[in-house]
Amino acid sequence: MIYKCETNSPIIFDRFDQGDIKSAEVGLLRASLPTLGEGMVGGMSLRSKRAAVCGEPAAASCASTLSVSSLVAASPSKSAATNGTSVSIKSVAVAVPKKHGPYVVDKGHMITWIDAMRSQSPPQFRSLHGEAPETFDIETAAYSAWLEKHPSALSSFDKVVKLAKSKQIVVFLDYDGTLSPIVDNPDRALMSDEMRATVKELATCFPTAIISGRARPKVYDFVQLSELYYAGSHGMDIMGPAKSSSGFKVNGTRVKDKKGNDVVFFQPASEYLPMMDKVCSVLNDTIRTIKDARVEHNKYCLTVHFRLVKEELWETLATKVQNVLKDYPMLSLTHGRKVLEVRPSIAWDKGKAVNYLLNSLGFADSSDVLPVYIGDDRTDEDAFKLLNGMKHGCSILVSSIPKSTKAALSLREPSEVMEFLRRLVQWKKRGSEKRNGVQNGRYFIN
Ligand SMILES: O=P(O)(O)OC[C@H]1O[C@H](O[C@H]2O[C@H](CO)[C@@H](O)[C@H](O)[C@H]2O)[C@H](O)[C@@H](O)[C@@H]1O
Numbered sequence: 498m499i500y501k502c503e504t505n506s507p508i509i510f511d512r513f514d515q516g517d518i519k520s521a522e523v524g525l526l527r528a529s530l531p532t533l534g535e536g537m538v539g540g541m542s543l544r545s546k547r548a549a550v551c552g553e554p555a556a557a558s559c560a561s562t563l564s565v566s567s568l569v570a571a572s573p574s575k576s577a578a579t580n581g582t583s584v585s586i587k588s589v590a591v592a593v594p595k596k597h598g599p600y601v602v603d604k605g606h607m608i609t610w611i612d613a614m615r616s617q618s619p620p621q622f623r624s625l626h627g628e629a630p631e632t633f634d635i636e637t638a639a640y641s642a643w644l645e646k647h648p649s650a651l652s653s654f655d656k657v658v659k660l661a662k663s664k665q666i667v668v669f670l671d672y673d674g675t676l677s678p679i680v681d682n683p684d685r686a687l688m689s690d691e692m693r694a695t696v697k698e699l700a701t702c703f704p705t706a707i708i709s710g711r712a713r714p715k716v717y718d719f720v721q722l723s724e725l726y727y728a729g730s731h732g733m734d735i736m737g738p739a740k741s742s743s744g745f746k747v748n749g750t751r752v753k754d755k756k757g758n759d760v761v762f763f764q765p766a767s768e769y770l771p772m773m774d775k776v777c778s779v780l781n782d783t784i785r786t787i788k789d790a791r792v793e794h795n796k797y798c799l800t801v802h803f804r805l806v807k808e809e810l811w812e813t814l815a816t817k818v819q820n821v822l823k824d825y826p827m828l829s830l831t832h833g834r835k836v837l838e839v840r841p842s843i844a845w846d847k848g849k850a851v852n853y854l855l856n857s858l859g860f861a862d863s864s865d866v867l868p869v870y871i872g873d874d875r876t877d878e879d880a881f882k883l884l885n886g887m888k889h890g891c892s893i894l895v896s897s898i899p900k901s902t903k904a905a906l907s908l909r910e911p912s913e914v915m916e917f918l919r920r921l922v923q924w925k926k927r928g929s930e931k932r933n934g935v936q937n938g939r940y941f942i943n
Pocket residue numbers: 671672673674678679680681682683686708709710711793795800802804833834835836874876
């Protein structure tokens with residue numbers, strides 16, 4: 498067994514030791530809080546972006562230096578060397594919390610990520626809002642430099658499908674910021690009808706799952722496609738297939754879905770539910786005085802939203818959240834796009850959920866499968882990391898600004914995600930037509 502704690506971020510809250518895990522071959526044990534903002538390269542300020550353009554350390558701080566070819570076609574030994582992580586998708590980590598240290602965040606660390614959040618807001622090109630053209634050029638140049646490390650999945654599309662040859666593509670999609678644009682009101686993060694139609698078609702071509710930080714029923718309400726698998730609460734609430742091929746025993750509660758298929762519910766943090774309810778109500782009481790602060794109950798995860806709160810109140814809000822957590826050492830704090838998230842301290846994350854779903858879909862032999870994961874947030878990094886450690890994997894970050902990421906490829910925004918998914922569908926359909934003897938609308942003889 499190999500356990501690895503990430504050390505590429507300035508602040509690490511490591512709440513686990515080896516005694517916390519009963520059975521794990523993939524041991525990414527992480528609860529880190531480097532920046533609370535939308536994660537530009539280390540919360541990079543304009544000054545450090547200038548450095549990035551000049552090739553100075555800010556640019557080098559990107560965690561991933563993987564090229565497209567090394568990402569999508571790495572050999573197991575190379576992956577292990579690259580990541581220091583041993584991955585076998587035959588076993589799924591079962592996390593049992595045992596020991597917990599006190600929850601401590603020092604003020605210096607908190608200010609670091611509050612500053613980071615200030616320095617990069619809003620995330621889009623600020624010149625559009627009246628900043629000097631020079632700033633715009635610097636940002637464009639910084640993005641171009643970053644793009645060399647994380648090329649567009651659209652321009653790399655041929656490489657992706659070349660690798661998919663004679664493999665089963667399985668698609669994993671994050672929701673917010675990937676399928677729907679980021680908006681102020683989390684209840685209005687709607688997916689467009691076009692995107693829904695695209696994902697629906699995608700699911701007819703490849704097994705497709707949504708892996709979201711939201712509560713599973715909530716993300717289902719947004720997506721409304723019964724043909725997908727869903728993992729909510731950052732993977733802690735999975736509804737997946739009950740298939741148990743390749744010797745993999747699918748853990749969970751078996752039920753029939755609406756179509757009569759056997760499905761399994763897997764909730765590795767189920768015992769935390771009463772605690773999450775309690776902490777949600779304490780948090781709501783505590784933050785009530787802060788205008789526009791809001792707590793979203795995502796079942797096994799509580800999301801505290803900063804987006805609409807005045808920046809001068811962010812530190813107060815963060816301190817209030819941290820103070821609540823002092824009484825709950827079984828819970829951890831992580832961050833996302835202008836949110837802090839409270840979650841059970843178990844070694845389970847989006848990467849583990851992807852691993853679980855791949856196994857339960859019958860892809861215990863990773864040479865037969867090309868998992869494609871598309872996400873925009875810090876929590877998606879756990880899934881990128883899993884894919885990097887597999888024989889084949891295609892990890893794609895959605896971002897229009899340079900961000901530190903383990904993803905090999907990138908897409909700017911949800912509209913590009915939709916274009917990429919459409920191309921996958923077209924590629925799959927063209928392949929089927931060829932196999933059926935139809936090419937360019939005409940029959941041909943082999
Ligand atoms: O894993 P995801 O599906 O990406 O969910 C992560 C969080 O997404 C939502 O928050 C984010 O999107 C909101 C709506 O666009 C935005 O207002 C917020 O600032 C973003 O952080 C969701 O509301 C959270 O519950 C999810 O945990």
